[in-house]
Amino acid sequence: MSSIHPARQLWALFEPIHTVTYFAPQCRAVFEEAGLRGFWRGYFAGRAAPLGPVGAEPVRAAFFSFAPSMVQRALPDVWSRATPEAALAARLTGARAALASVFDGAPEVAEAADLLRAAAERIDYSGRVLAAANAALPWPDDPVGVLWHACTVLREHRGDGHVAALVTRGLDPVDVLVWRTALGGYDRAGLQPARGWTDDDWSAAERRLTERGWLGDDGAATDPARDAHVEVEAVTDRLAIAAWDGLDLHRVRTVVQPLTLRAASLLPYPNPIGLPDPRTLVGGAVGTALGDPLRE
Numbered sequence: 001m002s003s004i005h006p007a008r009q010l011w012a013l014f015e016p017i018h019t020v021t022y023f024a025p026q027c028r029a030v031f032e033e034a035g036l037r038g039f040w041r042g043y044f045a046g047r048a049a050p051l052g053p054v055g056a057e058p059v060r061a062a063f064f065s066f067a068p069s070m071v072q073r074a075l076p077d078v079w080s081r082a083t084p085e086a087a088l089a090a091r092l093t094g095a096r097a098a099l100a101s102v103f104d105g106a107p108e109v110a111e112a113a114d115l116l117r118a119a120a121e122r123i124d125y126s127g128r129v130l131a132a133a134n135a136a137l138p139w140p141d142d143p144v145g146v147l148w149h150a151c152t153v154l155r156e157h158r159g160d161g162h163v164a165a166l167v168t169r170g171l172d173p174v175d176v177l178v179w180r181t182a183l184g185g186y187d188r189a190g191l192q193p194a195r196g197w198t199d200d201d202w203s204a205a206e207r208r209l210t211e212r213g214w215l216g217d218d219g220a221a222t223d224p225a226r227d228a229h230v231e232v233e234a235v236t237d238r239l240a241i242a243a244w245d246g247l248d249l250h251r252v253r254t255v256v257q258p259l260t261l262r263a264a265s266l267l268p269y270p271n272p273i274g275l276p277d278p279r280t281l282v283g284g285a286v287g288t289a290l291g292d293p294l295r296e
Helices: 006-023 025-033 039-051 056-063 068-074 084-103 108-121 129-135 143-168 173-183 188-195 199-212 223-244 249-264
Strands: none
Touching (some): 006 025, 006 039, 006 084, 006 223, 006 249, 025 039, 108 143, 108 249, 173 188, 173 223
């Protein structure tokens, strides 16, 4: 029996289905048609749109891992190129097209949509702003759209909880990136520029973590850093599992896993959120992924 917490197993199922929004060519093309040219304009506008035409500060707080200057380059500029309503329409249209291209009429879609919608609709959104903003949007009227929207709500719900767990440890965003890189699984050369942090920012975080006792003199993660990671993951899992109370988790895994494997074909590996390729896991056993994604 797997020792991985059920909430983390379920994250590994729904995260790839949501994540096509950022990486699938169909999604990128629709964002560009809406006036959001370039990866980051589509990303920031699409993900922030449920909040309305907000500026940089609320988005930086909610997304958590980005340098202020990077967010400020995108917001509020993106709203001069596409309204939040246009960005919302673009991300749903793109997700539908991307997922339909790999689902190809798979019989599991309708049941998976019903199961994940049931989970998304039972969530308590207190203190989870991004999840609540997405949950307040109208549900799509087709199974592929419902499935994608449910995955989006569930991943933002888990992410909001993950940020809360990080904040309680007194970590700021660049501290988290340096810490997680030291733990392994993330590459500084890709992660640091993708979040907009300078070398000075990174070095300052390394000094703070060394003073905390989380990095050794060689820059490697210490036992306290690893213990803190286990604790943060445990809190994140505990905050996420309530959505699944009363649902048949074996049935959820059985129905969703074939769709997750198909969605995985649209994603790059490795990727900046630390999502493992479920197609490479032993026996295709989606849900054995270790570690939570960075707050995207």
